[in-house]
Amino acid sequence: MYRYDEFDERLVRERVAQFASQVARRIDGSLTDAEFLPLRLKNGLYLQLHSYMLRIAVPYGTLHARQLRQLARIADEYDRGYGHFTTRTNLQFNWSKLKDVPTVLGLLADVEMHCIQTSGNCIRNVTADHFAGVAHDEIEDPRPIAELIRQWSTLHPEFEWLGRKFKIAVSGATHDRAVVKSHDLGVRIVRDPASGETGYEILVGGGLGRTPFAAKVLREFLPREDLLAYLEAVLRVYNLEGRRDNKFKARLKILVHELGIEALRALVEEEFAHIDKARVNADPQEQARIAAYFAPPAYEDLPEVSRKLEDAQIRDPELARFVEHNLFRHKKRGYTAVTISLKPIGGTPGDITSEQMRAVADLAEKYSFDELRVTHAQNLVLPNVKLDDVAEVYEALKAHDLATANIGRITDIISCPGLDYCSLATARSIPIAQVLSHHFAxxxxxxxxxxxxxxxxxxxxxxxxxxxxxxxxxxxxxxxVESYQITVGGDPSENYALGELLGPGVPAEYVPEAVDKVVSVYLAERQQGETFIETYRRIGLAPFKAAFKEIADVAA
Amino acid sequence: MAAVKRPPLPVILVANDLLEGDVVFATADGWSRDPRQAKVAQDDAAAQALEAFAAREFLHARVVGATLVDVELRDGAPVPRHIREAIRALGPSTRPDLGKQADFQI
Known part of the structure; x- marks a missing residue:
């Protein structure tokens, strides 16, 4: 894992001191609320429905045990004993006090963490495939370039006050687990079929929100050495050409939509041609220094199959279920990546108590080379577990209510905090997740x-x-009144698709029945081995719409 | 000051405490964390008085985001009509152990 050098350390410490001074000036009245608002947002501090909320960056979703333990300490001493992992792989504390935030930022800095790039109109915390570095289908570990992008983008003077936020995701695998096409900019590591060299496919203009768009390919193959210069060209064009007259039309996706990808490409390529590449691109030595931090740990040479785990599964069918659902194929023989579900039946998706944080930190230290990942699906991963150790890890997880065997299943629900916490929300989402989780338990x-x-x-x-x-x-x-619209057919993977609306919104109490109807259509129509999304692609929207209409008509 | 659009009467004044972030309710003589203590404005003059209080308190950096919230009276206590404000006055509906609902056993 990456460790701070003297520059990182100094930058974060200076930022803590700066924000402490800004908080003090806000409290003594010398900064107005209007002056303070953009400053607190630059430090991840929001004002939510019940309290301030502090959003902590987990760059490319990578954590080590010491950091998770520190988060547990902050949860206990400065919050309400729990935190919430988000779809941007950050951690949110929901009950922060303004007067405590400088102290909390200091505690974060002690473990090389901060809240920079978690809000405001800057390049946000970069996200990555949560199985980066261990996935069997990986062309190359994307974490070194994620870290490079982090260093380049952090407090980049030209891009500190963009027209709107700017989100970047990276992936090095053939299967997209980072929702790359939902990002302002996506970097996919690809291999040039002709030369065999690896380089980058650059996608731009993706986004969800009120105007969802799938990202489009801007450059099919970018040579490795030009990554930062090319990103700088994209950001510069966006910064200059992107709209600032209307907040809702200020994201890069709108510029791509209004200009067209060809016109944008021409602008970017022209900018790229003029950039002093030697100045912007990373020094190869520096790149090598960063990459060295992500060298594989000291894996043992192990057999493909663990007799120990196989025997344990025969004795314990629940363990067998956990193995079936929560393990991911590792590139190193005899190892696996274990996903820890933060979706217990009826729980709040992404929530974790301080006691659970400590338990997971212990497991990471003991069984996974001190490493952890946060997934965009609001779960955690122990990326380097020996198959021989899985049964022990499972038992430890079970003792802390962390062994739910449901990864990728219908109860592995993503949910934002919704109206229970968020001041922007129009309806509650956690109770819907909870009732569906119970319904399909x-x-x-x-x-x-x-x-x-x-x-x-x-x-x-x-x-x-x-x-x-x-x-x-x-x-x-x-x-x-809260009302819920339901879509089907969305897909975050390399087969990216936006869902199609089934019909009018229904009240909360009709949601489980409506989802039941949708699932029943799939179960009735599926062919051998087909997943939900495959059946949807084959039969289309109409049967789902017809089934949903029965509920919508009753609800109307 | 331009005319401010007000919610229908009766109303209470709700804000966030600057230092704590906690939701606070204007009372007859200051702020309370207990929504049941909120001063209820039944007419325009009383609502205007709450607004004036909000402006002063904001200026003195004691609260942020002060807004009037329309309520109905249940057992003599004000209860926000809109679900957003109702959740704000009680705490997360999924965590009865947190927020005002827990602190004041509402």
Whole structure:
């Protein structure tokens, strides 16, 4: 894992001191609320429905045990004993006090963490495939370039006050687990078929929210050495050409839509041609220094199959279920990546208590080379577990209510905080997730339904990724009452698709029945081995719409 | 000052405490964290008085985001009509152990 050098350390410490001074000046009245607002947003501090909320960056979703333990300490001493992992792989504390924030930022700096790039109109915290570096289908580990992009983008003077926020995701695998096409800019590591060299496919203009668009390919193959110069060209064109007259039309996706990808490409290529590449691109030595931090840990040479785990599964069918659902194929023989579900039946998706944080930190230290990942689906990953150790890890997780065997299943629901916490929300989303989780709780039923994703947002801003849920739920307000629109067919992967609306919104109490109808169509229509999304692609929207109409008519 | 659009009467004044961030309610003589203590303005003059209080308190950096919220009276206590404000006055509906609902056993 990357460790701060003297520059990183100094930058973060200076930022803590700067914000401490800004908070003091706000408290003594020498800064007005209007002056303070953009400053606190530059430090991840929001004012939500009940309290301030502090959003902590987890760059490319990578954490180590010491950091998670420190988050547990902050949860206990300065919050209410829990935190919430988001779809941007950050951690939010929901009950922050302004007067405590400088101290909390100092505690974060002690473990090389901060809240920079978690809000405001800057280049946001870069996200990545949560199996980066361990996935069997990986061309190359994307974390070194994620870290490079982090260093380049952090407090970049030219891009500190963009027209709107700018989100970047990176992936190095053939299968997209980072929702690359939902980002302002996506970097996919690809191999040039002719030369065999690796380089980057650059996608731009993706986004969810009120105007969802799939990102389009801007450059099919960018040589490795030019990454930062090319990103700088894209950002410069966006910064100059992007709209600033209307907040809702200020994202890069609108510029791509209004100009067209060809025109944007011409502008970017022209800018790129004039950039002093030697000045902007990373020094190869510096790149090598960064990459060295992500060198594989000291794996043991192990057999492909663990007899120990196989025997344990025969004795314990629940462990067998966990192995079936929560393990991901590792590139190193004898190892696996274990996903820890933060979706217990009836729980709040993404929430984790301080006690659970400490338990997971212990497991990361003992069984996973001290490493952890946060997924955009609001779960955690122990990326380097020996197959021989899985049964022990499972037992430890079970003791902390962290062993739910449901990854990729219908109860592995993404949900934003919604109206229970968020001041932007128009409807609650957590209670919908909870009721659906209970509704589909039966493990046999979940197994029968197989792989399907439900994603819930409590407003049009789509933090819950509802557009790309196989089943998407959007909470709105209709005549003062919460109302839920349901879409089907969304897909966050390399087969990216936005969901199609089934019909009018329905009240909360009809949502489980409506989702049931949708699932029933799939179960009735599926062919051998088909997942929900595959059946949807084959049979189209109409049968789902017809089934939904029965509920919508009753609800109307 | 331009005319401000007000919610229908009766109303209470709700804000966030600057230092704590906690939701606070204007009372007859200051702020309370207990929504049941909120001073209820039944007419325009009383609502205007709450607005004037909000402006002063904001200027003195004691609260932020002060807004009038329309309520109905239940057992003599004001209850916000809109779900957003109702949740704000009580705490997360999914966590009865947190927020005002827990602090004041509402």
């Amino acid at each position: 039966d493990p046999e039923k979940q197994k029968q339904i197989g792989e399907v994703s439900i994603k819930i947002s409590g407003c049009i801003n789509a933090c819950g990724h509802h557009h790309v849920g196989n089943i998407g739920i959007l909470g709105l307000e209709k005549k003062g």
